[in-house]
Amino acid sequence: MSTVRVNGVTLGIESFGRDDAPLVLLVGGTTMLSWPDALCEHLAAGGRRAVRYDLRDSGESTTTDPEAPAYTLRDLAADAAALAGALGGGPAHLAGIGVGGMVAQVAALDHPGAFSALTLIGTRAVAPGPPDDDLPDHDRTVMRRLFARPMPDWANREAVAEFAADGAEILGDDPVAARAIAARVWDRTPGTAPPIQMANQMGTVFSRLDCAPRWREHLPGLKVPTLVVHGRRNRFFPVGNGEAIAREIPGARLLVLEGAATAIPRAAVREVTETMLTVG
Structure with a gap:
C-alpha cells in the first residue's frame, strides 16, 4: 500500500x-477494502494492473471532517481522473462499487478522455436520498433493522467487527467475511473518533455530500464499454437500479449475480473478474 498526491x-x-x-482503477466504496483481495489478484493474473483506492475521509486518504465534507x-x-492520469498507461478501466459506483458514473461523464471502460457494481444512477419514481428504494424492513441497532463502541475493534457482521447478516451478505473486513478497516482508520470510524465503516460521509446536479439523464451519452453488475438479493440498492443503468448506457452489459446481495461474494469473484476482463 502507498499514497499518491493528486x-x-x-x-x-x-x-x-x-x-x-x-490499468483497472477500483473506486472504494468508501474504503478500498470494498474490493475483495481475490478480485484484485485475478485481475492482475489476467494481465491488468489493478489499483484500489480509498475515497477521501477513509483509510489512508486525506481525512478532515466527515460530518461536514468540504468537497x-x-x-x-475529479480525484479518480487525476489518479488515473498520475498512474499512467493511458485511459483506465474505471470500476466503482456501491457509492463508488456513483463516483465512477460521474467521473466517466465529466472526464471522458480519462477512461476506456466502466464497471458499475451494486449502485444506482441517482444521489443518496429518495430515488426517482421508477427506481426501487431501499427495502424498508431492512433499513429499519439496520438503523434500529445501537452504535458500537468505536474504540473497541471487536465490537465494531461484530456490528459489521450483524449488519451483513441483515443485508444478506456473508457475516464472517464482513467481520474480517471490518477489523481490517478498523486497523487502517486514523483514530477511533466516532465520526471517522463511521465514515470508514458505514460510508456516512457520502450522505452529506453535495451531489448536484443530477447525472442520470446524461448516461445515454456515455461512449465507453460498460459492465453493470448487481446482486439479485441486494436490498439496499435493489436490482432494478442496476437494470435501469444498463438500459440507459448504450451497449451496456448486465450481469446479475443470483446469490449476491450488496458485497461481491467469494463464489462470484471469478465470474465478475472474467467478465470485467472482456469489457476492457
Whole structure:
C-alpha cells in the first residue's frame, strides 16, 4: 500500500500486477477494502494492473471532517481522473462499487478522455436520498433493522467487527467475511473518533455530500464499454437500479449475480473478474 498526491489531496492506494499493464482503477466504496483481495489478484493474473483506492475521509486518504465534507461528488470524480492520469498507461478501466459506483458514473461523464471502460457494481444512477419514481428504494424492513441497532463502541475493534457482521447478516451478505473486513478497516482508520470510524465503516460521509446536479439523464451519452453488475438479493440498492443503468448506457452489459446481495461474494469473484476482463 502507498499514497499518491493528486487534485490537492492524498489518496491511499494498493496496486496489484505489473506497473506497465493496462490499468483497472477500483473506486472504494468508501474504503478500498470494498474490493475483495481475490478480485484484485485475478485481475492482475489476467494481465491488468489493478489499483484500489480509498475515497477521501477513509483509510489512508486525506481525512478532515466527515460530518461536514468540504468537497462534492464531482470533486471525488475529479480525484479518480487525476489518479488515473498520475498512474499512467493511458485511459483506465474505471470500476466503482456501491457509492463508488456513483463516483465512477460521474467521473466517466465529466472526464471522458480519462477512461476506456466502466464497471458499475451494486449502485444506482441517482444521489443518496429518495430515488426517482421508477427506481426501487431501499427495502424498508431492512433499513429499519439496520438503523434500529445501537452504535458500537468505536474504540473497541471487536465490537465494531461484530456490528459489521450483524449488519451483513441483515443485508444478506456473508457475516464472517464482513467481520474480517471490518477489523481490517478498523486497523487502517486514523483514530477511533466516532465520526471517522463511521465514515470508514458505514460510508456516512457520502450522505452529506453535495451531489448536484443530477447525472442520470446524461448516461445515454456515455461512449465507453460498460459492465453493470448487481446482486439479485441486494436490498439496499435493489436490482432494478442496476437494470435501469444498463438500459440507459448504450451497449451496456448486465450481469446479475443470483446469490449476491450488496458485497461481491467469494463464489462470484471469478465470474465478475472474467467478465470485467472482456469489457476492457
